[in-house]
Amino acid sequence: MSLPRIILDCEVLKDRDSGFSHFTVPLAHELIRQNQHYQLYCYVPPTEVGGLGHTGVHYLTQRSFHKYINPPSYGFRLWHATSQLSWYVPTSPFTKVVLTVHDLNFLHQKPDERTYTRQLAMVRRNIKRANYLVTISDFVRQDILRHADLLGYTGRQPLRYVPRGVEALPTLASDHVPAYKPQRPFLFALGTVNPKKNFHVLPPLLQGNDYELIIAGSFTESNYATAIQAAAEQAGVADRVRILIRISEADKAWYISRCLGYLQPSLAEGFGLPVVEAMQLGKPAFLSRLTSLPEVGGSAAYYFDDFSPAHMQQVVAAGLAQHSPARAAAAKAQAGQFSWQQTAADYLAVYKELLGK
Incomplete structure (x- = not known):
């Protein structure tokens, strides 16, 4: 008897470079490694056929018209949609669907009305x-219940x-130099x-x-970058603030490994991957202290109770002074809770619960 076919939306x-890819790729690799009970397919763009290997995995190619005519799913027992905003959810009533919800940030930090309406409709669907x-x-789980x-x-x-x-950061070559090398001790976001x-x-x-201060991002809203620079001008520190776009993984590892401290003052986060990487x-x-960040950082992180300059300066100065080897060990232990091996095992248990095998 052939094994049940399941599909992972990749x-x-x-x-x-997207945050969703940093979730989906390592999950796919670990599911491929652990899977013994299913024929695992990955639904990928044409350029990524074979991109997750050729052993233990098959491929279904994504096409642009699948947004309007759903991809073929009748041969699959289960479809794992890896984002709450996925366009690609099967219409076949015989295909079970697992949906991963990363965040409901649009409810906390409302975008423009059009974006809010579109995202809400997609999540509801x-x-x-x-x-x-x-x-x-768990914050996102509670968020679903609240709303x-x-x-x-x-x-x-x-x-x-x-x-x-969360994957371990790549091992750096001893002679690696980032595209921008700070000339002073630096904080990183x-x-x-x-x-x-x-x-x-x-x-x-x-x-x-x-x-x-180095702020790096995969994408920048130009108006907001201007607002950051204006804040730097007002504080009299514009010559020491850098905004970098689409840095390499090696550069990211260099900045995290050499920064004095990592900063995440977000108003809304579904998780907070770089927090774990720094820890x-x-x-x-x-x-x-907002949304999921206290859950991710636990008692090993330092927290801003408000965003007034005096308070934030006090928190950072005290944290840098107090960050002993014991505190560093506590940060590493907190980060160690987030394992792809366990994540994949938990998802396989979800598949088994739905399919009964």
């Missing part, structure tokens, strides 16, 4: 179609939190440069010291 691989909902943080009526969640589907894994990340509150942290190296992480 369409996000069209942009390997995908929740309605799903047979099983999985969130990447159940708005999202159309009736409670008929199981709702489970599965901690996402990473993420899409948009208002949700709240990066414009960071420049005053350079007052009264000789630090640099893997024992770095002090300075975070907002």
Whole structure:
């Protein structure tokens, strides 16, 4: 008897630098490694056929018209949609759907009305179609329950939190030099440069010291980058603030490994991947107390209770002074909870629960 066929939506691989890709690629690799009970297919853009290997995996090619005419799914027992905003959810009632929800940030940091309406409609559609909902943080699980009526969640589907894994940062060549090399001790922040990340509150942290601030992101909203620079001008530190776009993985590892501290003052986060990456190296992480960040940083991080310059300066100065080897070890232990091996095992358990095998 042939094994049941299941499919993992990897369409996000069209942009390997995106946050969704940083979730989907390592999950796919670990599912391929652990899977023994299914024929595993990955739904990928044409350029990524074979991109996840050729052993233990098959491919279904994504086509642009699949947004309007759903991809063929009648031969599959289960479809795993890896994002709450996925266009690609099967219409076949015989195909079970697992939906991973990364965040509901549009409810917390409202975008323009058009974007809000579109994202809400997409999330509602995908929740309605799903047979099983999985969130990447317990905060997001609670968020679904808090906004159940708005999202159309009736409670008929199981709702489970599965901690996402985090890969170790790449090992750097001893002679690696980043595209921009700071000339002073520096603080580092990473993420899409948009208002949700709240990066414009960071420049005053350079007052009264000789630090640099490096903000790196895969994408930048130009108006918000201008707002950050304006905040730096107002604080009198514009010459020590750098915004870098689409840095390499090697450069990211260089900045994290050499920074004085990592900063994440976000107003909304579904998880906070760079926080874990910094804590893997024992770095002090300075975070907002909003949405999922306290869950990710735990007691090993340092927190901003508000975003006033004086308070933030005090938190960072005290944290840098207090960050002993014991605190660094606690940060590494916190980061060690987020394992792709466990994440994939948990998803395979979800598949088994839905399919009965």
